[in-house]
Amino acid sequence: MTKKLFAALVLASLLGCANMDHTTLMPDPVTTPPSNSATLKDMPFPFGAAVNASLLRSNASYKALVVKEFSSITAENAMKFGTLHPAESTYNWTDADEIVALAQANGKRIHGHTLNWYKSLPTWVTNFQGDTQAWENLLKTHIQTVVGHFKGKVASWDVVNEAFEDDGTYRNSIWVQKLGTDYIARAFQYARQADPDALLFYNDYGHEYSTAKRTAILNLVTSLKTRGIPIDGLGLQMHTRYNQTDANISAAITSAVATGLKVHISELDIALNPDNNQSLTYTASLADQQAAKYKSIVKMYYAIPKAQQFGITIWNVTDGDSWIPVEYNRPDWPLPFDRNYQRKAAYQGILDGVK
Ligand code: XIL
Numbered sequence: 001m002t003k004k005l006f007a008a009l010v011l012a013s014l015l016g017c018a019n020m021d022h023t024t025l026m027p028d029p030v031t032t033p034p035s036n037s038a039t040l041k042d043m044p045f046p047f048g049a050a051v052n053a054s055l056l057r058s059n060a061s062y063k064a065l066v067v068k069e070f071s072s073i074t075a076e077n078a079m080k081f082g083t084l085h086p087a088e089s090t091y092n093w094t095d096a097d098e099i100v101a102l103a104q105a106n107g108k109r110i111h112g113h114t115l116n117w118y119k120s121l122p123t124w125v126t127n128f129q130g131d132t133q134a135w136e137n138l139l140k141t142h143i144q145t146v147v148g149h150f151k152g153k154v155a156s157w158d159v160v161n162e163a164f165e166d167d168g169t170y171r172n173s174i175w176v177q178k179l180g181t182d183y184i185a186r187a188f189q190y191a192r193q194a195d196p197d198a199l200l201f202y203n204d205y206g207h208e209y210s211t212a213k214r215t216a217i218l219n220l221v222t223s224l225k226t227r228g229i230p231i232d233g234l235g236l237q238m239h240t241r242y243n244q245t246d247a248n249i250s251a252a253i254t255s256a257v258a259t260g261l262k263v264h265i266s267e268l269d270i271a272l273n274p275d276n277n278q279s280l281t282y283t284a285s286l287a288d289q290q291a292a293k294y295k296s297i298v299k300m301y302y303a304i305p306k307a308q309q310f311g312i313t314i315w316n317v318t319d320g321d322s323w324i325p326v327e328y329n330r331p332d333w334p335l336p337f338d339r340n341y342q343r344k345a346a347y348q349g350i351l352d353g354v355k
Contacts, residue, residue: 040347041071044302044354046109046311048072050267053095055321056102061341065317067102072109074266074313075099076323079112080120085142088124093149100153111264111313112150114158114203115143116187118173126174135178140190147194156199156310158235158266159191160184163220164204168212184220185229192230199310203235203266207252208244214255221259233310234259235266238297239324241274242289246296257304265301267315269324269334270294270346276330284345286333291349294336298353319344 040047049070055062066073077083078095085091103110116139128138147157163184165171170181179186184202191200202221207214217234224231234256240249256263270293272286301312316322320339324332336346 038351040069040350043071043312043350045306045309046072047350048074048109048111048311048313049317050074050076050113050313050315051099051317052076052321053078053099056099062317062321063102065337065341067106070108072111072311072313073099073103074111074113076316077120079146080114080117081125081142082120082122084146086122086124091145091149096150100150104153109156109311110150110154111266112147112154112157112198113266114161115146115191116159116175116184117161118171118175119162121174132179136183136186139175139179139183139187143187143190144194147191147198151195152197154195154198156201156233156264157191158203159188159200159231161203162205163202164206164213164216166206166210166213168210168216185224185227188224188229188231199232199262200230201233201235201262201264201266201310202231203237203264205237205239205267207236207256208238208240208248211251214252218255218259221261225259225261231261233262233264235264237267237315238265239267239269239271239315240293240297241271242286242293243274244293246300249297250300253300253304257308261308262310263301263304263308264310265297265312268297268312269315269322270297271324271332271334273330273332276328278330280331282331282333287345290333291345291352294346294349295353298350302354 047070049066051066051073053075056066075096078099083092083095100110125138163171170176175183188200191198204217207217221231221234236252236256253263270290272282272290273280298312301309314335316335318337318339318341319333319335322332322334324334336344336350338344
């Protein structure tokens with residue numbers, strides 16, 4: 001819209017121009033500034049969110065915002081082991097299938113999260129008694145049943161999530177205890193066999209604050225590539241904070257790009273209260289600093305080779321449904337929408353990152 005037209009529209013609505021056909025005016029210039037007429041779907045790479053199945057079912061405002069804003073969808077919990085596979089011979093597809101149906105009906109990409117993790121395990125797994133072969137079979141059956149169920153619908157999978165500690169050693173998960181660390185390679189092979197078209201990711205956090213962990217992850221994915229294990233991408237969760245340095249975030253992104261893999265910023269949120277201050281309040285200054293950090297992350301990401309831009313996914317949608325206040329038991333406001341589904345300064349920060 002030209003400046004002149006915009007000014008005319010503002011004037012017209014200020015004068016209460018009764019006969020003006022507002023349906024031809026997109027968007028309403030008074031309530032929606034022209035710079036915000038774009039949605040996150042219009043970003044030059046996929047922009048997604050982790051969504052909650054019960055909120056989609058029960059909350060129309062939440063659902064409308066998800067449909068309106070995002071071009072990619074990750075299930076927050078619905079595709080985790082404990083949700084999908086609650087007993088050895090029981091699979092519960094209800095939540096995940098609903099999310100997939102919504103995404104498909106609205107032309108959104110679906111990213112699967114996650115085939116293997118040390119958390120969200122049902123007790124039948126943690127109590128499972130069996131030899132190495134039985135554990136291998138459990139791992140393989142779960143991966144292949146899940147990937148097979150969503151074959152042709154889910155574009156990509158976090159195959160293994162969070163296998164490392166912050167010091168760069170392997171996490172002593174039940175999988176490592178029962179199968180050794182090379183189960184990771186076999187998990188990727190099982191996933192590839194079940195859906196040769198799905199892109200396969202290793203996903204973890206901490207690349208931006210632990211050099212030891214970052215190095216361990218880069219060594220893992222490089223060695224998988226060298227061995228011919230099918231891996232297509234690296235997920236940087238990026239649960240970060242407003243005062244994390246751009247230098248650290250840049251190092252995380254740059255080192256991921258150097259692997260040649262696709263890079264997914266897979267669980268982005270920017271905490272404003274990393275020190276767990278119980279009486280902190282949300283201020284304009286914090287909002288602006290958060291917007292600046294969203295902008296710089298998006299800008300750095302937009303500068304990587306196009307072929308490696310798998311996309312950016314935020315973890316949850318609004319400050320009202322963020323996992324951070326629950327997980328850390330503190331007030332926080334990590335996302336680009338507030339609890340009333342309104343765009344925050346952070347939202348404009350994201351748009352500004354690709355200007
Ligand atoms: C979190 C969910 O948001 C919570 O609802 C759940 O209770 C625990 O898991 N890293 C991941 C995600 O890979 O799966 C986690 O999601 C957040 C941290």
